[in-house]
Amino acid sequence: MAKLVYDFAEGNRDMKDLLGGKGANLAEMTNLGLPVPGGFTITTEACQRYLADGRHADGLAAELGEHLEALEATMGRKLGDPADPLLVSVRSGAKFSMPGMMETVLNVGLNDESVDGLSRQAGGNDRFAWDSYRRLIQMFGKTVCDVPGEEFEHALHHAKVAKGVKDDVQLDADDLRALVTAYKKVFLKHTGHDFPQEPREQLDLAIEAVFRSWNADRAILYRRQERIPADLGTAVNVVAMVFGNLGPDSGTGVAFTRDPATGERGVYGDYLQNAQGEDVVAGIRNTLALAELADLDEKSYAELLDIMTRLEGHYHDLCDIEFTIERGKLWMLQTRVGKRTAAAAFTIAAQLVDEGVIDLDEALTRVSGAQLAQLMFPRFDLAGDPAVLTRGVGASPGAAVGEVVFSAADAVAAAATGRSVILVRRETNPDDLSGMIAAQGILTSRGGKTSHAAVVARGMGKTCVCGADALEIGRDRFTVGGRTVREGDVISIDGTTGRVYPGEVPVRPSEVVQYFEGHLDPALANEPLVAAVHQLMTHADAAAALTVRTNADTGPDAARARRFGAQGIGLCRTEHMFLGDRRELVERLILAHTAAERDDALGALQPLQRADFLEIFREMNGLPVTVRLIDPPLHEFLPSLEDLAVQVAVAKARGEQADRDERMLAAVRRMHESNPMLGLRGVRLGLVIPGLFAMQVRAIAEAAVALAAEGGRPRPEIMVPLVGAVQELETVRAEAEKIIAEVVAGSDVQVLVGTMIEVPRAALTAGQIAEAAEFFSFGTNDLTQMGWGFSRDDVEGAFFWRYLELGIFGISPFESIDREGVGRLVRIAAAEGRATRPDLKLGVCGEHGGDPESVHFFHEVGLDYVSCSPFRVPVARLEAGRAAIESTGSDHR
Known part of the structure; x- marks a missing residue:
């Protein structure tokens, strides 16, 4: 049977899966000869068995007894001995740091007899002994027995009021002895039994409570936020107590x-x-x-x-x-x-490279795309010299603006309505996690850079200011410097400087965005953060196997993406070009009764399309541009069925002529679909409306030839959407190739023709489809919708929250690729497509192309590129480099 308990000297830092992060690092420090109190670690496997069976694993009690005896021998004291007690702390310690999310119990082993022994041990310090005892009852009651923590807080508050003091350190031994009696009454009232006096019983119950805390609501919420697997469990560390509350020399x-x-x-x-x-x-x-x-x-x-x-x-x-x-x-x-802000992560990684401590590969594994995205958020523009309301400790950088709320519940409720809020508290505790997630920023009147609020906020990349001790916080307002800020008032907090401003302070682009845009003030070019980003991004680009393109439909979007480092366009959505004043031309096309009317509408659209493509090709000169032929549900270009019906009815009632409206109503009724996502769109639309795709193909080819005539190097790629059968693609491609050959004759322009893999059947018949396609681009948005049977617009607000709550989803499959389901379709299509056509180009253009976790998956599958929105291009570039480095299997500690 596997060991369930390890002495600190038996472990090391590489045993985090078994000993948790805290236990593994205590073991490492012990083996380094550092001054670590004696102790032992109960493994995560013991926790997993407890959670599965509802009881301790066989053999755990005996192992605990053996290690406790060894610890007692080392320390020369017995647990809870009335004359000379050994006391221990019982602390959680999962593989991944979860600050404050699980439980800790200190001073285990104290009881009515050993408290006097502890006083003698401390040289007759009665105050210290009774303070330690009241802390044990408070922590044990709340953690082990679910006694409401505020009951103990009320008793402590009354003791301070009765004494006329502000801080608990001002209570003397008699005050604390009376407080212990009050705490015991609270414990008895809520549990129905006295506080346990047997030291080993205290230890066993505390260990169980730490195991259970793995599934506490706040721990589950934190794991979901940080994408920590739910089945890891926590280790438990039992450590001999050392005391920092023995007086001014402690x-x-x-x-x-x-x-x-x-x-x-x-x-x-x-x-x-x-x-x-x-x-x-x-x-x-x-x-x-x-x-x-x-x-x-x-x-x-x-x-x-x-x-x-x-x-x-x-x-x-x-x-x-x-x-x-x-x-x-x-x-x-x-x-x-240590947890660190995004700025610190980049700066430290670059510093360690410069110091020769790590190499660039290792440095790249120390940062992430999510952190880079945080660095691209705006900063406050202080040009107007806004008044400062107060100042605290800048605990987690960023610029946050929002309405003041004073509880986690209010923060969650406000965020659900789309309002931005700042959560204001005296100090946060783990129960505030939901509100911290919902808020734009956190402001506390107590604590510093290592308080709960600061540590959790930094881990989440959330703006936080702590220790603004001038704040007097009430139930629905706070006052500072004679000024009152009420719930609902807007404030702005700067997590870098610690300043708090009344009202809304304007923001400006971050230095990192200015760096990517090429607009950075030269004076800032050598700032540590900007230099670090430049160094690591350069290495990421050199290491990456995936290239990064952008999703862009206009020249300005294409230009911005190129400044951000895009290496082409992976998705140009032509349906976006038909909106606005061009909608009338589409309506004419749909209402056309004759070939001549249809050709007239197409003829009007073609020069507009050609100009659109030429502008984009110019911005992406020399880089590939994948143009998706029109793929809207057709109703998007038509008036509402209900509105038209009312217009026609009103006209008839008035005896007015409404011929055009009646024709439009008939067309809308004819094309009305119960589920437009699965209706007349994509390749189906091109096959049903003669000339539509041909017009677009001609406009693309003509724009490419025009750019080539200017001396440019166009690289157009035509993508046929929503293909489910190779015959659909063959039909469209045959027509396209005739037009392309005619238009590009005499030039060296080459136009690729491929398809979007977004229908499950296309993924499963990819080997056939590759016979007619020169490239595949995975449309993972629709592939996810069709693979799951979800209509995204309908389900995300309807029940996804419940799926996340139940753990059915760790994260929305629209946010990060579903590796096992939709991801398997991508794997199949990639493998079978390349088996048919080894030089088949593979990319992805769904939103997953900018998601860090998904980028790693696409690297594993062997895609050639990912495509994402312009703003996320740097994120994808960084993750593409990280994916390449991490896939080598190097041991980066």
């Missing part, structure tokens, strides 16, 4: 080896004297800057800096460190590769 803190907000080198973090770790991350008291520890405890500070240097050198990355000082002795409680 404390606890969090340190970063570089600034997690900007990536700058230096000493960053928070320290809190006479406190336990939960006080720092909860943000209930404002902390000291880590550098101030040097004045309080120079020896511990110097040792901490040395350890920080060792850990960053060992992990080759920014490290996030939790530590406690117990009466001048430094203890390391955790380290991990």
Whole structure:
């Protein structure tokens, strides 16, 4: 039977699947000889078995007993011994960091007898002992027994009011002894039994509670947000307690080896004297800057800096460190590769390359397309010198504007109506996660860069300002400097500077967008972030196997995409060219009774189409341009059936002539479809309306010849949409080739003809279709709709939320490719198409072409290119490079 419990000395950092991130890194620090308290880790496998069976795995109790005895021997104390107690913390630790989402219980082993032993252990410090006991009852009650946390908070508040003090550190031993009695009454009231006095029972129940917390609502929501698999489970770390609340020579803190907000080198973090770790991350008291520890405890500070240097050198990355000082002795409680903002991720990756710590391949795996997208969001334009309402700690960069709300529920409700909101809280806790996701930004009056709000916001790329302690927050308003801001008022928060502005501050393009556009102020070209983006994007382009095109229907869109690095157009939607004042020409085409009327309408459209294509070909000179022949549900070009029927009826009632409206009504009725998505569109439309596709093919070919005559290098590709059978494509291609041959005669213009694979039958008969196609472009939007049987417009708002809630979807299949279903259709079509035509060009032009996860899939399948909207071109370029590097299987730690 596999081991279920590991001593810290038995593990290492490569065992995260089994020991979780926290346990693996505690093991690594132990093996490095760093000052780590004794302890052991219960594996994720034990959690998985507990969640599956509802009870502890066979053998776990015995293994726990053995490791507890070993820990007691090492520490020279027994768990909960009345005379000289060993106390332990019980902490969660999943493979991927989930800050604050699961449970922790500190001071396990304390009871009515051992509290006196703890006081003697601490040199007669009764206050410390009773403070530790009240914390255990509070955490155990809330975590293990679901006692409402606010009940304990109310009791603590009343104790402070009765004493006439503001902070809990001002309560003395007698106050805390009375508070323990009050806490016990709260516990009994909500559980029906007394607080458990048996130390081993406390330990076993705390471990079960941590296991259960894997499936807490907030943990599920966080995993869904961060795309963490639901079946991993959490490890549990049982660690000998060390105490930061023993007096002014003790404390606890969090340190970063570089600034997690900007990536700058230096000493960053928070320290809190006479406190336990939960006080720092909860943000209930404002902390000291880590550098101030040097004045309080120079020896511990110097040792901490040395350890920080060792850990960053060992992990080759920014490290996030939790530590406690117990009466001048430094203890390391955790380290991990730290969460960072998007700007910090790029800056740190480039710095480590420049320092020779990692290579460019490794650096590229340290950043992501999602982070790059964050860097492209706008920034505040402060040219108007807006008044500053207050200032806090810039905890997670960005510019966020919205209406003030004071609860997570209100943030979710407002966002559901399309309103932008700023969530304002004294401090956030894990139960606020849904509101943090819904809000544009978060503002708190307590906490610093390592508070819950800051850590979670950075992980999500959400703007956050913490510790604006001048704020006095009420139920539906806050006041600052004599000014009142009410719920619903608009504020603007800057997560870089920490400034908070009243009202809406205008925004400007980010420096990264200006860099891509070529409009960057030269003075900013050497800024660390811009330089890092340039360095990593250059390497991504060199490494990528996939090329990146854009979806663009106009010259300006094509020009912008090219500035963003697009290597062609993968989808030019010609139906968008028929809107506006051209709709009348389409109506004439649809209403034509004779060939002459139809030819007249087509003749009017052709020069307009030719001019459209020429403009786009010019902007993409030398690069491929895939033009999709018209593919709308035909009703999009016709008036509403209901509106027309009313117009005709009103005209008749008035005795007026309505011949044209009657003809249009008849046409609309004839073409009305119950499900237009599956009706007369795409290749079907081209086969039913003679001359329509021929007109477009001629316009494309003529535009290409015109550009060639100007000395340009057009590379047109004609894409036939919605093909389900090779015979459809053969029919259209035969006509197209005749027109192309006629138009391009005497020039060196070449025009490819291919098809869009968006019907499941096309994917399953791709081998046949490839006989008539020179390229495939996967239309994954419609392939997803038809593969799932979903009408996207109907279902996303109707029930997708429930599917996500139930875990049927980890993410919407319209957002990221469904690898097992729709992805399998793509694999089949790619393989069978290339089996028929080895030189078949393969691309994708659905929205998935700009999704980072999907780009990796398309690289795996062996496509030649992805195509996406202009703004997402840099994201796809970066991910194409990352996909190529990661597919080599290199071990990048």
